[in-house]
Amino acid sequence: MKKREFKISFFLHVWEKKAEEISLEEFHNDLRGARWKVLAESYRRWMRTGMTEEGKRLKGALNAVVVAGKCRGGHAANQVTELNGLALFDFDHCLEMLAGMKEKAGALPYVVGAFVSISGEGLKLIVRIDAENAGQYAVAYPVVARELERVLGHPCDMSCRDLGRACYASYDPEAYYNPGAGVFPWREQVDGLLQAEGECSEPSVGKACPAGVAPEAGDGFMQAFLNDFDARNPFVAGGRHAFVLKLGRVARYKGFSPEEMRLLQKAVVEKYAQADFGSGEIEKTLSSGYQYVSARRADAMTTDLGPKVQGPFYGMPEEEEEEDLEDILFGKSEGFRRSAPYFPDEVFEHLPALLAEGVRVAGSPRERDMLLAAMIVNISACLPEVRLLYDQMYYSPHLYYMVIAHAGGGKGVVGLAGMLPAEIHKFYEKQNDEVRLVYDKAFFEWELEQKKAQAEKRSPDFALRPREPLRKLLMLSPNVSKSLIISALEESGKLGCCINATELDMVSGAIRNECGKHDDVFRAAFQHEVVSADFKVNGRQVVARHPRLALCLAGTPNQLVRFIPSLENGLYSRFLIYTGQSAWEWRSAAPRAGCEDHRAVFARLSARLLELHQFLLQSPTEVTFTPGQWAEHTLRFASHLSEVVNERDDSPGAIVLRHGLMASRIACVLTALRKGECAWAMPEYACSDEDFHTAMLMTDVLLEHSLLLSTCMQKSESKPKPLKPYFRLRPVLQVLSGTFTFTQVVDKAVEMGIPKTTAKRLFRKTVELKLVVKEGDVYRKTTRSWGAGIP
Structure with a gap:
């Protein structure tokens, strides 16, 4: 048989929207080679040893392919535009039979490829079926699957019958590949099989059926489905509703059509109806389970994520497999983190000398961003007698900052910034x-x-009789109690305090203790509001009338929701947030010639900061902004606020409002550093346009990060939701230029996955807020940027 070159679709991740065309031979070479060896072996080892969370995250980051043909976008069935005559078949949980099954598969003349799945316990087969369209593919698949089951003696996962079924990359040094394989003669067998099974009528062979689902599922298939489900989930008294509810969820997970649901309802009523559990109640419960999963998956379906990648025989998902879609969504969250914007290079071109020297130790652009913000926040706690007038109230430069990333995400670099106040603390x-x-x-x-x-x-x-002296403490322990933190804020006075924690649990652990619960102190100190407490020993009331506090924290997403359980808490909006995930690349740990130890660098910078601190003690400073800078500040944050309010009725507008103050505080820090460089003892020091622009650019990016991370926050549960893009209408308006009509906006929004009614509502609100103006029969964007400056 003449060898044929097959083209398949390659995805960087299962949630990617852009596919790359590669050859099947190239894919098999990578299966045998070292490309995915370390990842596959790590995944298998972690799953064997119970490290399931780590395994799921690794699996979500793996490459994937769609074997059936060429995809124009994602890997949903409707994205497969050109078939190549191949089909993927999956045999799960066959570890003991794996070697024998693989040998049998290699002997079949129509098998193009056979390899061990990413779990190490399953077998993937690629078969030539020569289907010309989706309808023929849907008819051919169960015919081929039944024959493979007969030959290999193991059930095939029928959930893989979808055209867009994604297959995770794996490692199998003995992967089988036969580019000269023949075509499975499915047309010769289809008549007899369909008559026996009742899966599809003969005329449907030439019709375009929905990908992966036969036009009409007969009683034979439905009874097999129901019997298998019953074997795994016994129907017992006291658990009837749970049984039917789960059955509905399973049916939805496996993509049952409305017609298939009608047949399933009929089969369930015939088999399980009782005097006190009639057909009406069964149908209602079954529908509830089906619709529950539909609602839970709505976001994933509208973004063409497609079905799950793995699933057992006839769609009987086990508990861990029901989480596959969630794994994909959390993997997509990591994609959002990786693509979150960086600080523009322009920010680093004109930094004060102390900051410029510090950020040089960063090993990547993401670490550089994290470190710069952390340095600014720590320095904000070291600038005595510095203030700015904002909304007719004086504020110190003190800032709150938090880096959120998974383990190994590079956030540990912020710990270096925590060394900056050390010399002042010793002083x-x-x-x-x-x-x-x-x-x-x-x-x-x-x-x-x-x-x-x-x-x-x-x-x-x-x-x-002497008065007991006040004890000034600049650096506080992250697990400090509420009474001690109030006492420290009172005694430190205008100096204020600073807390650094490289693990959020250090702080949240203290907050949840009986002696803690001081998140209210954090909220009040941000805006210098009075905090107080009574000491039980001597009854004295401890009052910090103008508390000054800086926080620089780092943690994981799960630690975040334990620290701040809700956006309504108010603490989240007081933080500058940076989230991101560094690329998984090994960086040489070998000593670099001519490079100084990082801790030594920051120890030296800490000594320089002490000199600045002592200078500012003798030269009180009010940082001022020019009328032009205030005008830019007002325009910029008015635009941000309108965009946020426009997107969601329950939008966290407080995030934008408080970022306006924090942007001014960043500019205040940069200006105080400039004053220290030139050592001019002036009571007022004007912020330069250069430093003001730097502060605005940084705040724009930090606001984007904060809004992105806010989408994973929920009210009371301890587990964060997957991330999703915050803005919905903004991307639509960004691609439209000049003037445009209402219809063009709605059509473009629908094309980008926004429901038509939602697009209309959002656009009308946009017009009301004057982000878009109407000129006759057309519309035009105002001068507001709509995020154009964000990378």
Whole structure:
């Protein structure tokens, strides 16, 4: 048989919308080679040892292919535009039979390829079926599957019959490949099989059936489906509703059509109806299960994610397999993190010298961004007597910042920034020790005076009683209790405090303790609002009237929802947020000639920051902005706020409002560093246009990150939801230029996956907010950027 070159669709990840065309031979060479070896072996080892969460994340990052043909976009069935005559067949949970099944498959004349699946416990077969359209493919697939089951002695996963079925990359050094394989004679067998099974009528062979689903499922198939489900999930008294509800969910997971659901309802009623569990109740419960999964999957279906990649015989999903779509969505979340915008290079071209020297140690652009923001936040806690007037209220530069990424995402670099306040902290600790020594001596004299007065039978001279000194602490432990943090804020006064934590659990653990619960202190301190507490020992009320606090934290998505359980909490909007995932690339750990130890670099920078701190103590500074800068600030954040409010009625507008203040605080930090560089002791120091622009560019990106991460927050559950793009209408308007009509907007929105009614509602709101203006019969965007400056 003459060898044929087959072309298949390659996806970087299962949620990718852009497919690359590669040859089947190239795919098999990679299966045998080292490309996916480490990932596949790691996944198999982790799943064997119970590290399922790590395994799922790794699996979501794997490459995938669609074997059936060429995809124009995602791997949904309707995206397969050109068939190549191949079909993928999957045999799960056959570890003990795997070698024998693979040998039998290699002997079949129509098998083009055979290889071990990513789990290491299943077998994937690629067969030539020579189907000319989706209808023929749908008819041919069960015929071929039944013959393979007979030959191999193991059930085939029929959920793989979908044209767009994605197959994860794997590793099999002994993968079988026969490009000269013949065509399976399915047309010769179809008549007898269909008459026996009742799966499809003969005329449907030439019709275009929906991909992966025969036009009419007969009683034979439905009874087999129901019997298999019953074997796995016994129908028992007390669990009837749960049984039927799960059956509906399983039917939806496997893509049953309305006609197939009608047949399933009929079969369930005939088999399970009872006097107190009639047909009406069965049909209602079955429909509820079907619709529940439909709603849960709505986002995935509208973005053409397609069906799940794995599934057991006749669609009997086990518990872990019901999470496959969620795995895909969480994998898509990682895609959003990877594609989250970076700070523009322009930001790094004109930084103050201290910042420019610090960010040089970063090993990647993502780490550089994380480190720059962390340095600014730590420095914000080290600028005494610096203030700015914002909305007719004075604020210090103190900022809150949080980096959210999975383990190994590069967020550990923010720990270096936490070294910056160290020398200043030592400076005040030394002062504390000196003052304490003076106090101890005075207290000793006071005790002597008391004893002497008692001996002389007179009152002691209370003028000699010393007042216990205040202890100034710049750096606080992340697990500090609520009463101690209020006490530290009171005693530190205008100096303020700083908390660094490379693991959010350090802070959230203290918050959840009985002695903690101080997230309200964090919220109040952000805007210098009064916080207070009563000490039980002496009854004294501790009051921090103008608390100043800086927070620099890092953690994982799961740690985030334990720290801030809800957007309604108000703490989330007070943070500058950066989320991202660095590329999984090994970086050499070998010493680099001429490079200084990173900790030594930041120890030196900490000493320079102490010099700046002491200078500012002697030169109080009010940072000012020009009228032009205030005009730009107003225009920019008014535009941001309109966009956010336009997208969602329950939009977190507070995020935008507080980013306006935080942008000014970033500019304030940059300006204070400039003042220190030139050592000009002026009471007012104007922010340069250069530094103001840098602060605005950084805030634009940080706002995008915050809005993106806000989509995974929910009210009370401890597990975050998958990320999804925050903006819906903005991408539509970004691709339209000049003038456009209402119909063009709606059509473009529908093309980009937005429901028609939603598109109309959002656009009308856009016009109301004057983000778009109407000129006669056409519309035109205003001068607002619609995110054009975001990379």
